[in-house]
Amino acid sequence: MSRLSTVHNHERMSTQNLLLAIESAVAKGETDFYIEASGQHDIGGPLWNRDGKKLTFKVSNPGQRVGSMCMSNTEIVVDGPAPADAGWLNSGGRIVVLGDAGDTAGHCAAGGVIYIGGSAGTRSGSLMKHDPLYEPPELWVLENVGSFSFEFMGGGKAVVCGCESQNLPSVLGERPCVGMVGGVVYFRGHVASLPADVRISSLNEDDIAWLDGGLKNFINAVDRPELYHELAVWAQWQKITPLSFEERGRAKAVSIGAFRASEWIRDGIFSDVFHDDFQVNALVARGEDRLRVPYWENARFAAPCEFFCPASIPSQQRFNLLREGKIEDAYRLLLEYTPFPGSVCGSVCPNPCMDGCTRSVVDSPVQIGRLGSCSADISVEKPAQLSGKHLGVIGGGVGGLTAAWQLARMGHEVTVYEADSGMGGKLEQVIPRERLNHDILCRELNRIEKAGVHFVTDFPVDAERFNALRKKHDALIVATGGHVPRIFPWPGHEKAVAGIDFLKAVNRGENPRVPANVLVIGCGNAGMDAAGGAYAVGARKVICVDVQKPAAFAHEIAHIESLGGEMVWPVQIKEITDQGLITEDGRLIPGEMVIIAIGESPDLSYITDEVKKFRDWLVPSENLSILDGVFAVGDVIKPGLLAHAVGTGRQAAFAADAYLRGATFQPENKQEIPALRLHTAYFARCHASDLPTPQEDFTRCVSCGTCRDCGFCLKTCPETAIDRKNLGNSAFEYVSDPARCIGCGICAGVCPCGIWTMRPNRDLG
Numbered sequence: 132m133s134r135l136s137t138v139h140n141h142e143r144m145s146t147q148n149l150l151l152a153i154e155s156a157v158a159k160g161e162t163d164f165y166i167e168a169s170g171q172h173d174i175g176g177p178l179w180n181r182d183g184k185k186l187t188f189k190v191s192n193p194g195q196r197v198g199s200m201c202m203s204n205t206e207i208v209v210d211g212p213a214p215a216d217a218g219w220l221n222s223g224g225r226i227v228v229l230g231d232a233g234d235t236a237g238h239c240a241a242g243g244v245i246y247i248g249g250s251a252g253t254r255s256g257s258l259m260k261h262d263p264l265y266e267p268p269e270l271w272v273l274e275n276v277g278s279f280s281f282e283f284m285g286g287g288k289a290v291v292c293g294c295e296s297q298n299l300p301s302v303l304g305e306r307p308c309v310g311m312v313g314g315v316v317y318f319r320g321h322v323a324s325l326p327a328d329v330r331i332s333s334l335n336e337d338d339i340a341w342l343d344g345g346l347k348n349f350i351n352a353v354d355r356p357e358l359y360h361e362l363a364v365w366a367q368w369q370k371i372t373p374l375s376f377e378e379r380g381r382a383k384a385v386s387i388g389a390f391r392a393s394e395w396i397r398d399g400i401f402s403d404v405f406h407d408d409f410q411v412n413a414l415v416a417r418g419e420d421r422l423r424v425p426y427w428e429n430a431r432f433a434a435p436c437e438f439f440c441p442a443s444i445p446s447q448q449r450f451n452l453l454r455e456g457k458i459e460d461a462y463r464l465l466l467e468y469t470p471f472p473g474s475v476c477g478s479v480c481p482n483p484c485m486d487g488c489t490r491s492v493v494d495s496p497v498q499i500g501r502l503g504s505c506s507a508d509i510s511v512e513k514p515a516q517l518s519g520k521h522l523g524v525i526g527g528g529v530g531g532l533t534a535a536w537q538l539a540r541m542g543h544e545v546t547v548y549e550a551d552s553g554m555g556g557k558l559e560q561v562i563p564r565e566r567l568n569h570d571i572l573c574r575e576l577n578r579i580e581k582a583g584v585h586f587v588t589d590f591p592v593d594a595e596r597f598n599a600l601r602k603k604h605d606a607l608i609v610a611t612g613g614h615v616p617r618i619f620p621w622p623g624h625e626k627a628v629a630g631i632d633f634l635k636a637v638n639r640g641e642n643p644r645v646p647a648n649v650l651v652i653g654c655g656n657a658g659m660d661a662a663g664g665a666y667a668v669g670a671r672k673v674i675c676v677d678v679q680k681p682a683a684f685a686h687e688i689a690h691i692e693s694l695g696g697e698m699v700w701p702v703q704i705k706e707i708t709d710q711g712l713i714t715e716d717g718r719l720i721p722g723e724m725v726i727i728a729i730g731e732s733p734d735l736s737y738i739t740d741e742v743k744k745f746r747d748w749l750v751p752s753e754n755l756s757i758l759d760g761v762f763a764v765g766d767v768i769k770p771g772l773l774a775h776a777v778g779t780g781r782q783a784a785f786a787a788d789a790y791l792r793g794a795t796f797q798p799e800n801k802q803e804i805p806a807l808r809l810h811t812a813y814f815a816r817c818h819a820s821d822l823p824t825p826q827e828d829f830t831r832c833v834s835c836g837t838c839r840d841c842g843f844c845l846k847t848c849p850e851t852a853i854d855r856k857n858l859g860n861s862a863f864e865y866v867s868d869p870a871r872c873i874g875c876g877i878c879a880g881v882c883p884c885g886i887w888t889m890r891p892n893r894d895l896g
């Protein structure tokens with residue numbers, strides 16, 4: 132340990148000499164310091180050991196800015212009080228002050244943790260911010276803070292424990308949290324004179340869990356472990372968070388400059404001593420000299436809803452259009468991705484988009500599925516110009532019709548050949564009518580036909596027809612789906628009925644006879660459909676068995692259970708008998724009828740050419756073709772959801788179009804936006820009973836990765852460096868002027884949608 136004493140023979144060492152001595156010792160590899168200071172400033176940062184070792188400082192009697200710009204892997208313990216600016220712009224250090232701290236403790240902190248074992252002065256925690264590249268900063272104060280604390284807080288977490296402050300009218304002093312736009316302040320005790328654009332609320336479970344863990348570290352660090360039981364009474368705690376953007380009201384938002392001039396402190400913070408011209412010191416780096424620079428990366432990342440949607444539907448764009456009042460455009464946008472918004476999105480899809488929705492961390496997913504139904508009756512025009520190319524699609528199910536729809540919209544002539552007497556594939560033939568309103572399906576099929584797609588039904592394709600269609604058309608799409616039931620050869624399997632055949636009979640209106648007790652083998656979604664079909668035609672009790680945990684979506688299982696159905700697993704079947712299923716362990720699961728619903732595979736016997744396959748399924752090449760000019764879609768590639776068929780149908784259409792134009796097909800491949808880039812703190816929790824209609828749910832949509840044009844960055848940039856450029860046709864972009872930008876990263880910190888990225892500037896050598 133290096134011990135530095137700063138007074139010799141009544142001579143006090145200057146701040147500069149002390150800092151040079153510390154720097155020189157650190158350069159030589161010293162990592163532990165005991166500093167008997169005499170008011171020297173800036174002790175403790177920014178320093179780092181070149182081998183990555185931790186630096187520790189024990190300091191007595193420091194001057195201002197102890198731990199200022201402190202780096203991670205640095206720990207400072209001040210043995211007593213610290214004057215102003217303790218932990219100023221802390222960038223990652225752990226700073227412990229065992230006594231009181233002066234004004235502006237934790238001011239501008241961007242990382243690390245600051246523990247104050249007494250009270251902290253005015254403007255503590257002001258301008259704390261959270262750079263999404265790092266963990267949020269923390270400021271913990273045992274007693275109370277002075278007036279104007281947490282001004283313009285943009286992120287991070289502050290905790291004011293209110294010890295020995297019971298008689299104060301406000302543990303946060305006067306006018307705390309003015310201009311707060313992010314982060315959270317937890318406090319215990321009274322508060323007064325809060326501005327109108329923040330809210331006080333009680334703690335939730337997550338708050339308590341975080342505080343409980345942090346509190347123990349804090350009171351141990353400041354040597355007051357005995358306070359745990361007094362402080363951990365969470366009913367005494369509350370928190371302050373900024374109002375959401377919507378709650379503030381767009382019209383009322385003012386620029387930071389106007390706010391400073393008129394509302395904050397008239398004529399500037401130090402108006403009593405000098406006139407504030409609101410200019411940042413000219414020495415602050417701008418332009419080429421900035422360490423990091425902001426990039427406006429609108430739509431670089433996929434929103435979670437878009438990423439998890441098998442058809443890559445960008446729902447955030449629909450909600451943004453609704454927010455702008457462009458309702459028809461929002462509904463029409465969906466038709467660029469699917470011809471089945473009502474039948475698939477709004478009816479049978481289990482909505483994996485909603486499972487991934489960011490809004491779940493605030494309250495519940497945005498109502499994407501129900502919004503789909505709003506596009507069910509939007510009409511479309513035929514394209515004005517035709518390409519002169521004629522494509523054939525074999526298979527009139529969801530995948531084939533999606534490909535046909537997309538190709539027709541591109542101006543190609545398309546004919547769909549379907550083996551059945553009607554179009555729609557599994558939507559028409561297999562999905563129980565109770566899950567899909569048949570009228571919606573008919574209207575959507577009608578719209579596809581009106582878009583110019585020719586339907587040919589009762590046209591099963593064999594090898595001869597396949598070869599004839601290849602010759603007839605400029606390109607072919609293979610989309611015959613999976614209709615061959617997969618049957619495991621248990622003894623007695625011939626007594627069982629295939630689930631897909633059973634459901635087809637129900638949908639054809641044949642009313643297949645079922646006994647009172649039905650057994651379904653398979654607890655996937657197909658099994659739930661089979662069970663639902665059995666109930667629809669008169670079964671009194673359906674038991675679904677599986678060798679593993681039921682894989683069907685929770686709401687599908689819940690629906691069958693609500694009808695009286697039962698899931699039984701794990702079940703190893705030994706034999707199927709007239710009395711039911713005999714299991715490997717000798718039990719009888721009774722039932723007079725057994726339906727097998729463990730999936731289907733495609734019948735590809737019509738393709739006699741050599742094609743790449745994995746088991747029963749086709750393996751397309753990178754451009755989705757299986758033969759020259761022949762592209763594969765949906766369940767012939769891989770069994771999946773109907774939304775997967777929509778997704779592959781759309782992609783195959785783009786691939787076929789590129790083939791016809793002699794271009795190279797580029798598959799879409801967007802990464803999901805990292806959750807840390809998003810800021811949900813602006814969004815107030817909405818109670819389930821207050822949910823808006825799906826059309827108005829844009830109020831809850833975070834618009835992950837796509838700019839919602841809120842203007843937050845423009846209004847909070849301290850240098851007014853950001854401008855909004857109108858690009859015409861409602862398009863816009865936000866730009867940062869390098870001549871004004873100081874690379875502070877506030878834009879990236881406040882943007883709710885994760886659009887701004889701070890990147891290193893040129894190599895500074």
Ligand code: SF4
Nearest residue numbers: 436447488832833835
């Ligand atoms: S909040 Fe909006 S943009 Fe984000 S995942 Fe949910 S619906 Fe999509």
Ligand code: SF4
Nearest residue numbers: 848872873875876878
């Ligand atoms: S907030 Fe303004 S000054 Fe700061 S990085 Fe963004 S554009 Fe630059």
Ligand code: SF4
Nearest residue numbers: 838839841842844882
């Ligand atoms: S803060 Fe608002 S306006 Fe600025 S980039 Fe983010 S979403 Fe767009």
